[in-house]
Amino acid sequence: MHIRPLGLSVSQQDRRWLWNRFSDLDQIVKGLLPLPALDESRQEAGTEIKDYMFLYFPELRPAVAPVRGKPLSPVWRYGEKVRRADGTTGFRCFSCHRVFWSSGVNRLRVHLEGGSAHQGSCPAVLPCTLESLARIPRA
C-alpha cells in the first residue's frame, strides 16, 4: 500500500498541530469554544459557497416558511430575501451574489432574464437556470 495513515505521514510537529485543530473543533461543536470571528472576505466567500449550493443543489436549502399564509414563489429558488438593520428589504441573486435593495420576486426574475431600465441584468446566470426559470409560470 502506498497510502499511509495521516498520523504516520506527517511530522511530529504537524501531528501536534493537527491534533490541536481537532481538539478545537470538538470544543466548538460542544459549545465550549466560540466560533472564530471571520474577516469580511471569508464571510463573503462563505455566502458565495452557500448561494452556489442553494442554486445548484436546492434540496440542501432549508424549507422557507410561508409568509402570511402565502407559499413562497418558486422563483425564490434563485435568490434570497435580505433585510438591513433599518428594515429595508431586498434580495441577493444566487448566481452573481449581488444584493439589490428592491424587494419583490419579479425584480429577481427580471434581473435573471436580462434586466430592464430599472433592474440590472445578471452577469453570471447560466442557460440551465434560465431554462428552469422559464418553466415557472409568471404570477
Ligand SMILES: [Zn+2]
Ligand atoms: Zn444575478
